[in-house]
Amino acid sequence: MALLETIHLEHLPTTPIHISLYRNVKNAPFLQQQLLAGNTDFEYAFIDASVIVSRIHVLSAAYRAINALHSHRLRSRNVHSEIVFSLSPNNNIAESFRRFGITATTENLLVVKVGGGREEVKRHLEGAVEGEAVGGMLDVGKVRKVYKLNSGGGGGKKGLGNGVVNEEEERRELEVFVLGAMALRGASN
Amino acid sequence: MEIQAAPPAHQAPLSPSPHLLPPIFQSDTAPPQMITQGAEALLYRTTYLLPTLPCALKYRPSKPYRHPILDARLTKHRILSEARVLVKCRREGVPVPAVYAVDEREGWVMLEWVEGEVVRVKVNEWLRRRKELGVAEGVEEEVLKGLMGRIGRAIGRMHGGGGLCMGDLTTSNLMLRPKREDTVNGEGSRNAGDEVLGGEIVLIDFGLASQSSADEDRAVDLYVLERAFGSTHPRAEGLFSELLGAYGTSFKGANVVLKKLEEVRMRGRKRSMLG
Numbered sequence: 001m002a003l004l005e006t007i008h009l010e011h012l013p014t015t016p017i018h019i020s021l022y023r024n025v026k027n028a029p030f031l032q033q034q035l036l037a038g039n040t041d042f043e044y045a046f047i048d049a050s051v052i053v054s055r056i057h058v059l060s061a062a063y064r065a066i067n068a069l070h071s072h073r074l075r076s077r078n079v080h081s082e083i084v085f086s087l088s089p090n091n092n093i094a095e096s097f098r099r100f101g102i103t104a105t106t107e108n109l110l111v112v113k114v115g116g117g118r119e120e121v122k123r124h125l126e127g128a129v130e131g132e133a134v135g136g137m138l139d140v141g142k143v144r145k146v147y148k149l150n151s152g153g154g155g156g157k158k159g160l161g162n163g164v165v166n167e168e169e170e171r172r173e174l175e176v177f178v179l180g181a182m183a184l185r186g187a188s189n
Numbered sequence: 190m191e192i193q194a195a196p197p198a199h200q201a202p203l204s205p206s207p208h209l210l211p212p213i214f215q216s217d218t219a220p221p222q223m224i225t226q227g228a229e230a231l232l233y234r235t236t237y238l239l240p241t242l243p244c245a246l247k248y249r250p251s252k253p254y255r256h257p258i259l260d261a262r263l264t265k266h267r268i269l270s271e272a273r274v275l276v277k278c279r280r281e282g283v284p285v286p287a288v289y290a291v292d293e294r295e296g297w298v299m300l301e302w303v304e305g306e307v308v309r310v311k312v313n314e315w316l317r318r319r320k321e322l323g324v325a326e327g328v329e330e331e332v333l334k335g336l337m338g339r340i341g342r343a344i345g346r347m348h349g350g351g352g353l354c355m356g357d358l359t360t361s362n363l364m365l366r367p368k369r370e371d372t373v374n375g376e377g378s379r380n381a382g383d384e385v386l387g388g389e390i391v392l393i394d395f396g397l398a399s400q401s402s403a404d405e406d407r408a409v410d411l412y413v414l415e416r417a418f419g420s421t422h423p424r425a426e427g428l429f430s431e432l433l434g435a436y437g438t439s440f441k442g443a444n445v446v447l448k449k450l451e452e453v454r455m456r457g458r459k460r461s462m463l464g
Contacts, residue, residue, distance in 0.1 A: 010236045011213050059238045064290060067213060071295070149280075173279075176287040176301070180276035183291040183298075184269070 003133040018113040018121045025131035029104040045083035045112040046102035050139040061086035089181040211295040243302035265293040274398045281350040309360035315385045332383040337431035343390040345439025354406040356397030359417040364391045408449035
């Protein structure tokens with residue numbers, strides 16, 4: 001596990017985040033238990049990697065959560081659970097954990113840690129997560145389902161203009177829908 | 190972005206941020222750069238998440254003359270309604286900037302940065318170049334006609350597909366985003382700078398937009414744009430019929446709107462005579 005990435009988000013220079021991606025995770029039930037038990041050694045956002053479209057997608061969730069933390073507007077237990085909740089297009093916190101968070105059957109895991117020393121985080125994760133690092137593992141069908149992008153009669157995806165919609169552009173459009181749905185969540189009135 | 194016309198004389202235009210940005214942006218080493226100022230909102234250019242991803246920051250500062258509770262509610266409502274409209278447009282394939290992040294309490298929204306220029310500037314540039322080259326009016330206007338057609342279809346998609354009305358459709362709220370290949374080898378065209386009018390139409394500034402599929406509202410959108418064309422580019426006004434023609438075939442029910450437009454032309458934009 002040498003593939004821990006540390007990022008300083010724009011406008012949040014004092015809060016580094018550490019990200020790591022795993023495949024074939026063997027001890028998902030254990031990790032989930034640590035979260036449910038509130039074990040303070042496991043202050044991480046454990047995300048099911050198959051519903052993450054891109055780096056921007058997960059960074060967007062982290063950005064929203066950290067912004068909420070700084071302005072004292074967290075709606076879930078801590079900044080890490082808030083990251084998982086931030087991915088959700090609706091206000092149901094429990095449901096957001098089921099859909100975007102780690103479950104007992106999760107094999108592809110994305111770990112996000114806000115703050116903390118890089119080496120420390122790296123060492124702890126090495127011991128904690130049993131799996132191999134990195135790779136792409138997006139399930140577009142699942143993403144479209146959880147963000148309800150297939151519903152709505154004549155709606156859904158249409159090609160923009162007369163441009164040929166290639167795979168890259170399609171991925172980009174998917175990212176845009178998802179970011180929009182996330183940004184608007186939680187707003188009443 | 191609301192009003193891109195000259196700001197009132199007593200305000201220095203584009204001065205280094207007279208308003209204090211929300212706390213999250215205050216510690217930036219490269220502070221957001223002010224682009225323009227409207228009646229309600231300020232527009233900045235900054236970055237989202239990564240230094241490589243430019244974005245537009247639209248900030249609605251609180252108004253000291255309003256009661257704080259009312260102020261917060263109005264700001265929240267306006268930020269959210271604009272963001273919702275943009276997300277809906279994007280879903281329906283209407284070319285608009287993407288919504289990156291919203292903070293309705295602080296009063297800001299971050300949007301995709303759209304490259305290019307507003308149509309008003311581009312059309313003026315094209316007309317000026319032609320004049321310099323001595324091309325007579327009414328000759329070789331295919332490029333401008335093409336542009337009008339693209340605008341008509343974009344509006345048609347917003348009205349028909351999105352079920353939305355812009356409320357403030359002017360040539361300053363339409364942008365021309367250069368196609369990627371155009372930016373690489375766009376120069377060196379032989380005639381009258383026709384490449385000036387190339388690119389994809391993007392609708393911007395939905396601050397006054399509303400979810401409406403009433404023919405009246407749609408016709409008013411077209412009427413306002415027609416008037417805007419008439420006053421900013423009188424020489425291009427004659428080609429407005431191109432726009433209407435493209436609009437007319439862009440969705441079912443567009444013809445009814447065009448009928449309504451004639452009615453609106455007769456009486457002006459306000460039907461209710463209220464407000």
